Amino acid sequence: xxxxxxxxxxxxxxxxxxxxxxxxxxxxxxxxxxxxxxxxxxxxxxxxxxxxxxxxxxxxxxxxxxxxxxxxxxxxxxxxxxxxxxxxxxxxxxxxxxxxxxxxxxxxxxxxxxxxxxxxxxxxxxxxxxxxxxxxxxxxxxxxxxxxxxxxxxxxxxxxxxxxxxxxxxxxxxxxxxxxxxxxxxxxxxxxxxxxxxxxxxxxxxxxxxxxxxxxxxxxxxxxxxxxxxxxxxxxxxxxxxxxxxxxxxxxxxxxxxxxxxxxxxxxxxxxxxxxxxxxxxxxxxxxxxxxxxxxxxxxxxxxxxxxxxxxxxxxx
Amino acid sequence: xxxxxxxxxxxxxxxxxxxxxxxxxxxxxxxxxxxxxxxxxxxxxxxxxxxxxxxxxxxxxxxxxxxxxxxxxxxxxxxxxxxxxxxxxxxxxxxxxxxxxxxxxxxxxxxxxxxxxxxxxxxxxxxxxxxxxxxxxxxxxxxxxxxxxxxxxxxxxxxxxxxxxxxxxxxxxxxxxxxxxxxxxxxxxxxxxxxxxxxxxxxxxxxxxxxxxxxxxxxxxxxxxxxxxxxxxxxxxxxxxxxxxxxxxxxxxxxxxxxxxxxxxxxxxxxxxxxxxxxxxxxxxxxxxxxxxxxxxxxxxxxxxxxxxxxxxxxxxxxxxxxxxxxxxxxxxxxxxxxxxxxxxxxxxxxxxxxxxxxxxxxxxxxxxxxxxxxxxxxxxxxxxxxxxxxxxxxxxxxxxxxxxxxxxxxxxxxxxxxxxxxxxxxxxxxxxxxxxxxxxxxxxxxxxxxxxxxxxxxxxxxxxxxxxxxxxxxxxxxxxxxxxxxxxxxxxxxxxxxxxxxxxxxxxxxxxxxxxxxxxxxxxxxxxxxxxxxxxxxxxxxxxxxxxxxxxxxxx
Ligand SMILES: Nc1ncnc2c1ncn2[C@@H]1O[C@H](COP(=O)(O)OP(=O)(O)OP(=O)(O)O)[C@@H](O)[C@H]1O
Ligand SMILES: [Mg+2]
Numbered sequence: 060x061x062x063x064x065x066x067x068x069x070x071x072x073x074x075x076x077x078x079x080x081x082x083x084x085x086x087x088x089x090x091x092x093x094x095x096x097x098x099x100x101x102x103x104x105x106x107x108x109x110x111x112x113x114x115x116x117x118x119x120x121x122x123x124x125x126x127x128x129x130x131x132x133x134x135x136x137x138x139x140x141x142x143x144x145x146x147x148x149x150x151x152x153x154x155x156x157x158x159x160x161x162x163x164x165x166x167x168x169x170x171x172x173x174x175x176x177x178x179x180x181x182x183x184x185x186x187x188x189x190x191x192x193x194x195x196x197x198x199x200x201x202x203x204x205x206x207x208x209x210x211x212x213x214x215x216x217x218x219x220x221x222x223x224x225x226x227x228x229x230x231x232x233x234x235x236x237x238x239x240x241x242x243x244x245x246x247x248x249x250x251x252x253x254x255x256x257x258x259x260x261x262x263x264x265x266x267x268x269x270x271x272x273x274x275x276x277x278x279x280x281x282x283x284x285x286x287x288x289x290x291x292x293x294x295x296x297x298x299x300x301x302x303x304x305x306x307x308x309x310x311x312x313x314x315x316x317x318x319x320x321x322x323x324x325x326x327x328x329x330x331x332x333x334x335x336x337x338x339x340x341x342x343x344x345x346x347x348x349x350x351x352x353x354x355x356x357x358x359x360x361x362x363x364x365x366x367x368x369x370x371x372x373x374x375x376x
Numbered sequence: 377x378x379x380x381x382x383x384x385x386x387x388x389x390x391x392x393x394x395x396x397x398x399x400x401x402x403x404x405x406x407x408x409x410x411x412x413x414x415x416x417x418x419x420x421x422x423x424x425x426x427x428x429x430x431x432x433x434x435x436x437x438x439x440x441x442x443x444x445x446x447x448x449x450x451x452x453x454x455x456x457x458x459x460x461x462x463x464x465x466x467x468x469x470x471x472x473x474x475x476x477x478x479x480x481x482x483x484x485x486x487x488x489x490x491x492x493x494x495x496x497x498x499x500x501x502x503x504x505x506x507x508x509x510x511x512x513x514x515x516x517x518x519x520x521x522x523x524x525x526x527x528x529x530x531x532x533x534x535x536x537x538x539x540x541x542x543x544x545x546x547x548x549x550x551x552x553x554x555x556x557x558x559x560x561x562x563x564x565x566x567x568x569x570x571x572x573x574x575x576x577x578x579x580x581x582x583x584x585x586x587x588x589x590x591x592x593x594x595x596x597x598x599x600x601x602x603x604x605x606x607x608x609x610x611x612x613x614x615x616x617x618x619x620x621x622x623x624x625x626x627x628x629x630x631x632x633x634x635x636x637x638x639x640x641x642x643x644x645x646x647x648x649x650x651x652x653x654x655x656x657x658x659x660x661x662x663x664x665x666x667x668x669x670x671x672x673x674x675x676x677x678x679x680x681x682x683x684x685x686x687x688x689x690x691x692x693x694x695x696x697x698x699x700x701x702x703x704x705x706x707x708x709x710x711x712x713x714x715x716x717x718x719x720x721x722x723x724x725x726x727x728x729x730x731x732x733x734x735x736x737x738x739x740x741x742x743x744x745x746x747x748x749x750x751x752x753x754x755x756x757x758x759x760x761x762x763x764x765x766x767x768x769x770x771x772x773x774x775x776x777x778x779x780x781x782x783x784x785x786x787x788x789x790x791x792x793x794x795x796x797x798x799x800x801x802x803x804x805x806x807x808x809x810x811x812x813x814x815x816x817x818x819x820x821x822x823x824x825x826x827x828x829x830x831x832x833x834x835x836x837x838x839x840x841x842x843x844x845x846x847x848x849x850x851x852x853x854x855x856x857x858x859x860x861x862x863x864x865x866x867x868x869x870x871x872x873x874x875x876x877x878x879x880x881x882x883x884x885x886x887x888x889x890x891x892x893x894x895x896x897x898x899x900x901x902x903x904x905x906x907x908x909x910x911x912x913x914x915x916x917x918x919x920x921x922x923x924x925x926x927x928x929x930x931x932x933x
Binding site for chain 2 (some may be wrong): 129137157166213
């Protein structure tokens with residue numbers, strides 16, 4: 060099922076929109092994920108991560124636009140999409156009176172696996188997620204981390220080429236997190252395309268080949284972690300103190316394109332500046348030329364976290 | 377196990393019989409496991425769950441205990457006479473009540489709950505993105521309901537066998553009673569499932585569950601209430617040929633309705649771009665065909681009563697018109713928009729388009745479908761009527777009956793057409809789902825009946841004069857007037873008025889019909905063909921008959 064040419068994206072989102080009444084949960088989103096790639100979704104609460112993932116998983120329909128899994132439209136060919144897609148939602152769906160083995164067995168059967176193929180898949184998955192010792196345990200009694208593993212196991216039971224994981228690391232302890240990261244890296248190595256969402260940036264930074272920053276349903280920035288970190292290097296937090304004329308300084312700064320997030324602090328003005336050190340030197344020179352009595356000029360390069368805060372604005376719909 | 381067999385020692389040889397027996401068991405086990413492999417996954421899972429579920433074991437135990445209590449109490453009450461009087465019937469009714477409760481209430485209601493429980497436990501999403509089709513989901517859920525029904529049967533059937541020993545009960549009646557109960561319970565479970573697919577919001581879920589519980593309680597008390605009488609009459613009934621023929625008719629109705637409801641339930645939970653309509657329309661066609669076929673049976677049975685035939689035709693057309701009105705008011709609420717997926721399989725030839733376009737989803741095609749089918753029924757009714765014209769039916773003239781049929785059809789065309797127009801206008805300003813569209817039809821009908829009724833109740837002059845043209849919007853009153861006294865004294869104009877209104881309504885709908893008819897098939901995306909090629913490679917061309925040339929060889933010149 061993974062016999063697709065390397066240039067064809069396994070996930071392609073094209074101009075996707077999803078409105079709930081007046082709420083624009085997803086707006087004009089487009090990106091591609093290729094085989095063997097892990098794509099990270101970062102965004103604040105209510106950004107539209109779950110909504111767009113549910114559309115990809117054929118659980119919801121776009122208002123406009125389309126999305127494709129291995130070349131098949133999620134709107135027109137959901138049956139073909141489902142065969143090659145595993146979706147792990149941010150909740151765990153548990154059946155009562157079912158143990159780990161039976162749970163996996165049920166989903167394996169539901170994906171049409173029969174006989175030795177099915178038992179083989181169940182054992183492979185239990186081995187992969189290290190659940191083999193818990194086969195007979197009722198799933199109601201599993202711990203959060205164990206449930207999360209079982210959920211991942213269920214997602215990959217039919218060996219899908221595309222995995223969509225909605226906050227898989229939520230609620231996991233540091234060790235389980237590292238293990239999950241290893242599992243995902245292994246899946247990507249086996250040629251699967253993985254779309255993963257998280258609030259925790261450092262976590263994504265380590266496993267994602269590319270990340271997309273999303274807020275209010277819009278994809279604000281897409282790129283490899285290095286590209287975005289590179290952007291982090293050019294963005295710095297600057298703090299300036301002048302002897303007098305702070306008001307005039309703020310007006311002067313506001314007029315410039317390369318400056319944002321201006322805040323007046325007790326003894327000066329703080330803002331973010333984009334452009335890297337040479338441009339900063341330029342800025343300082345211009346400040347002096349504009350006859351500001353600069354007594355303090357401090358700058359600090361931003362972390363990925365700061366970039367996130369800079370790119371998104373924390374608006375909630 | 378195979379290693380154990382290989383190590384059989386000399387000492388174990390003589391037990392040839394046991395090893396045969398064991399082999400046979402092994403084969404059986406193999407078969408059962410093989411069968412389970414292909415069994416519906418939901419059925420397998422829910423059986424496993426039921427075996428571990430406390431609630432199920434509890435109900436099971438209660439039924440068992442109730443059977444014991446009835447047995448001992450019955451024995452005690454009847455006392456030593458038990459071997460002399462025909463007490464079997466009373467005992468049977470008591471056991472039947474015990475059986476009917478889980479079958480009429482518990483199983484159908486848990487079928488209703490099973491889909492919403494999946495939604496509450498967050499498993500529904502996980503289930504719906506598997507490769508199971510929506511039909512398989514419904515069949516699996518129904519399968520586990522049937523399994524429960526069979527288990528309850530197996531608890532109570534030994535007790536019922538016990539009533540044979542008490543005399544007063546014959547095997548055929550009991551088998552019939554149980555058979556009908558079994559089918560009814562399966563049917564009710566299916567209705568429960570269908571209701572479960574409709575209950576998406578808490579509010580509708582509550583309404584539906586109240587309705588269902590009322591219906592099930594009615595079925596339970598009804599079944600238990602009529603059973604004693606039925607058992608008393610049954611020995612006469614089962615000797616009556618017409619009873620069995622009637623049963624055949626009911627069974628046909630049951631089976632076709634079952635298919636229709638199963639398809640409808642599956643359509644409810646299928647993906648929105650799926651074709652949810654065409655299969656249901658096929659079932660309607662089948663149901664109509666079966667109905668017409670069964671209507672020919674009474675005249676064949678009673679060839680010496682030809683004057684009953686026109687009356688039968690009249691009744692059949694009346695039932696058919698109501699059927700198509702109800703179905704039509706559902707179909708005309710469908711969405712005019714066709715998904716690309718459905719457009720891929722539209723009929724493409726001219727003949728195909730003119731014949732099969734009416735089976736495509738869409739409100740206008742549904743309108744034409746209902747109008748055409750009811751029209752066919754009316755035409756058949758008219759032919760039957762005129763073929764039997766020499767026999768004057770009970771006090772009715774052939775004109776009255778034909779007017780009844782034709783005007784009834786006009787009413788159907790008018791009401792469905794106006795309702796469809798109303799829905800399409802409403803859809804420009806608001807979101808009107810299927811259920812709301814159905815409601816629009818209902819309100820339209822109620823207004824047509826209610827408004828003249830209000831005017832009547834306000835004016836004493838109208839009240840005293842009986843039927844007048846003002847009531848022309850009330851189809852039921854008008855049609856019964858046609859049958860009772862005919863259209864006389866100034867009401868003859870209805871014969872022209874109603875068809876004219878029907879034609880105008882149909883013409884008003886023509887634009888929408890044209891729009892739906894002009895939809896063309898679109899090609900599936902290349903990727904779909906690519907996968908089809910991968911999954912089902914074309915067989916290499918080879919000669920299909922010995923005298924054909926082999927296409928693989930280059931043609932000889
Ligand atoms: N079924 C729905 N009906 C109405 N609004 C919805 C629905 N689902 C999502 N929304 C809205 O869409 C927006 C995006 O929600 P979504 O769940 O996709 O966010 P998210 O990025 O997954 O957030 P989180 O990080 O909290 O999981 C929110 O404003 C939410 O209120
Ligand atoms: Mg979310």
